[in-house]
Amino acid sequence: xxxxxxxxxxxxxxxxxxxxxxxxxxxxxxxxxxxxxxxxxxxxxxxxxxxxxxxxxxxxxxxxxxxxxxxxxxxxxxxxxxxxxxxxxxxxxxxxxxxxxxxxxxxxxxxxxxxxxxxxxxxxxxxxxxxxxxxxxxxxxxxxxxxxxxxxxxxxxxxxxxxxxxxxxxxxxxxxxxxxxxxxxxxxxxxxxxxxxxxxxxxxxxxxxxxxxxxxxxxxxxxxxxxxxxxxxxxxxxxxxxxxxxxxxxxxxxxxxxxxxxxxxxxxxxxxxxxxxxxxxxxxxxxxxxxxxxxx
Amino acid sequence: xxxxxxxxxxxxxxxxxxxxxxxxxxxxxxxxxxxxxxxxxxxxxxxxxxxxxxxxxxxxxxxxxxxxxxxxxxxxxxxxxxxxxxxxxxxxxxxxxxxxxxxxxxxxxxxxxxxxxxxxxxxxxxxxxxxxxxxxxxxxxxxxxxxxxxxxxxxxxxxxxxxxxxxxxxxxxxxxxxxxxxxxxxxxxxxxxxxxxxxxxxxxxxxxxxxxxxxxxxxxxxxxxxxxxxxxxxxxxxxxxxxxxxxxxxxxxxxxxxxxxxxx
Ligand SMILES: Nc1ncnc2c1ncn2[C@@H]1O[C@H](COP(=O)(O)OP(=O)(O)OP(=O)(O)O)[C@@H](O)[C@H]1O
Ligand SMILES: [Mg+2]
Numbered sequence: 001x002x003x004x005x006x007x008x009x010x011x012x013x014x015x016x017x018x019x020x021x022x023x024x025x026x027x028x029x030x031x032x033x034x035x036x037x038x039x040x041x042x043x044x045x046x047x048x049x050x051x052x053x054x055x056x057x058x059x060x061x062x063x064x065x066x067x068x069x070x071x072x073x074x075x076x077x078x079x080x081x082x083x084x085x086x087x088x089x090x091x092x093x094x095x096x097x098x099x100x101x102x103x104x105x106x107x108x109x110x111x112x113x114x115x116x117x118x119x120x121x122x123x124x125x126x127x128x129x130x131x132x133x134x135x136x137x138x139x140x141x142x143x144x145x146x147x148x149x150x151x152x153x154x155x156x157x158x159x160x161x162x163x164x165x166x167x168x169x170x171x172x173x174x175x176x177x178x179x180x181x182x183x184x185x186x187x188x189x190x191x192x193x194x195x196x197x198x199x200x201x202x203x204x205x206x207x208x209x210x211x212x213x214x215x216x217x218x219x220x221x222x223x224x225x226x227x228x229x230x231x232x233x234x235x236x237x238x239x240x241x242x243x244x245x246x247x248x249x250x251x252x253x254x255x256x257x258x259x260x261x262x263x264x265x266x267x268x269x270x271x272x273x274x275x276x277x278x279x280x281x282x283x284x285x286x287x288x289x290x291x292x293x294x295x296x
Numbered sequence: 297x298x299x300x301x302x303x304x305x306x307x308x309x310x311x312x313x314x315x316x317x318x319x320x321x322x323x324x325x326x327x328x329x330x331x332x333x334x335x336x337x338x339x340x341x342x343x344x345x346x347x348x349x350x351x352x353x354x355x356x357x358x359x360x361x362x363x364x365x366x367x368x369x370x371x372x373x374x375x376x377x378x379x380x381x382x383x384x385x386x387x388x389x390x391x392x393x394x395x396x397x398x399x400x401x402x403x404x405x406x407x408x409x410x411x412x413x414x415x416x417x418x419x420x421x422x423x424x425x426x427x428x429x430x431x432x433x434x435x436x437x438x439x440x441x442x443x444x445x446x447x448x449x450x451x452x453x454x455x456x457x458x459x460x461x462x463x464x465x466x467x468x469x470x471x472x473x474x475x476x477x478x479x480x481x482x483x484x485x486x487x488x489x490x491x492x493x494x495x496x497x498x499x500x501x502x503x504x505x506x507x508x509x510x511x512x513x514x515x516x517x518x519x520x521x522x523x524x525x526x527x528x529x530x531x532x533x534x535x536x537x538x539x540x541x542x543x544x545x546x547x548x549x550x551x552x553x554x555x556x557x558x559x560x
Contacts, residue, residue, distance in 0.1 A: 152411075156404060159393070159414035163401055166392040173349070173388075174457075175375035175406035 007131045009254040013247030014138035020246040022192035023219030031165040035091040036076045037193045039098025040069045041212040044194025045201035046105040058119045069194025070187040077183030110208040118202035214272040222246040224282040298325040303357030317343040319521035330498040330512035339518040341501045350374040376406025379463030381471040388454030391443030402457035448479035468500040
């Protein structure tokens with residue numbers, strides 16, 4: 001692997017790390033498998049791109065993107081709690097709707113940001129080469145988001161979120177409206193995912209309605225890789241593992257793409273399949289790690 | 297004062313599986329009443345408690361706590377007044393969270409929760425003191441996950457947590473039934489201690505008639521969704537298990553399935 005590819009993977013790991021933190025929040029904390037993310041990632045990209053094109057400050061556009069993601073997540077949460085639609089189906093409905101919404105927002109299926117200001121300008125302005133600028137900036141974003149979640153999950157509100165995912169009956173009899181917690185939690189998760197999408201778009205200079213396909217699977221894979229490699233005994237540990245898992249996952253992908261078996265090599269379009277297989281393997285063999293340790 | 301007036305609850309209404317779980321139940325629970333609830337399987341005991349807790353709403357009738365009509369209050373809102381211990385020790389605590397985190401959640405029952413730290417250093421001493429009183433060695437394990445504890449330890453914690461903020465009504469639904477006899481006795485003793493110390497208004501469902509006679513100042517017997525016996529104080533104190541079985545027979549015209557009831 002070249003240094004260039006390495007930095008690329010690091011950058012991807014951090015920028016999608018925000019999304020992975022969001023997936024961790026729904027999937028692990030709330031026990032809510034949320035497919036909304038496949039739509040809220042491009043939603044964030046679309047909102048941010050349209051805002052920047054309209055002359056909004058790139059940093060401010062991130063806020064818009066996060067707000068839009070939050071709203072999308074709330075829709076899923078409301079469909080699930082208030083209308084009693086199964087969480088998976090509720091999130092699929094939102095995801096599908098977002099496809100139309102995203103095209104409406106952009107006015108077309110994709111748009112370019114070439115020549116427009118982005119959050120990276122400040123760093124490249126300092127003379128940092130682009131690949132270092134993006135890696136550094138996204139690393140900072142990832143770390144800040146992770147630290148914020150570590151803090152949040154230790155607050156009274158965060159603790160009710162953990163309890164809601166673990167034992168809704170218990171937390172209800174402690175006086176908590178689990179519906180509100182779920183709506184807020186799924187909202188927060190999708191705000192992170194949309195933020196991730198906005199940064200991806202600014203980094204690659206384009207937003208595309210199809211860029212969210214496979215987000216949930218990549219997110220799950222990163223969470224699982226993180227847990228396996230770095231452990232998840234405490235919530236703090238699990239959050240660190242989620243962010244690092246994202247980096248490891250992107251590095252693994254970069255490695256896989258570099259492999260050659262005679263004539264055969266993987267193309268980027270094979271990634272979803274590889275990732276899905278990885279997730280299946282991880283899900284059907286929860287004791288792989290234990291066996292691993294037993295041998296060591 | 298807690299009042300149930302003409303409470304009716306059907307399950308699967310209008311289908312072949314229709315069950316009338318509560319049939320026009322009226323009950324006045326005075327402050328400080330400690331009521332044991334008995335009755336055969338399916339009599340409606342759990343339904344009565346769930347109805348009070350707000351797990352579901354009655355089909356008709358009203359529920360009042362003091363002067364407030366709480367008939368349509370959702371469960372989480374009633375939790376402000378109500379402490380609850382379930383039959384299943386897993387239901388009352390959060391297995392994935394630590395002992396202190398669980399207790400901190402219970403310390404805020406019915407209150408607004410915000411962005412301050414969940415477990416506050418100042419509360420730790422209090423948690424430790426209360427756990428020490430249980431004499432289960434939990435006071436040195438504040439950071440351990442509750443999932444690591446035994447059923448009895450979890451039930452003891454649930455008991456503590458339900459009463460950490462003084463409830464206006466304590467609901468206990470066969471909360472010792474899933475435990476071995478020795479642990480069950482410990483939990484029952486703990487219950488008695490807390491209920492007497494805080495003078496809690498309590499509703500305790502039990503299958504053990506001795507327990508029902510021994511505990512509390514009032515006894516209510518349910519049968520097919522109706523209250524068929526309601527005795528208190530001196531009258532209750534004078535009753536024997538034999539009397540209860542006879543009263544049941546007279547009131548219902550059926551024999552009680554006494555095997556489980558007696559030995560419970
Ligand atoms: N959620 C429910 N859905 C359908 N039917 C129910 C439900 N809960 C209770 N029932 C029915 O209502 C009736 C009363 O049940 P309940 O659980 O209150 O009895 P119980 O007195 O607590 O009995 P046990 O001693 O077995 O716990 C039973 O016929 C039961 O099958
Ligand atoms: Mg019952």
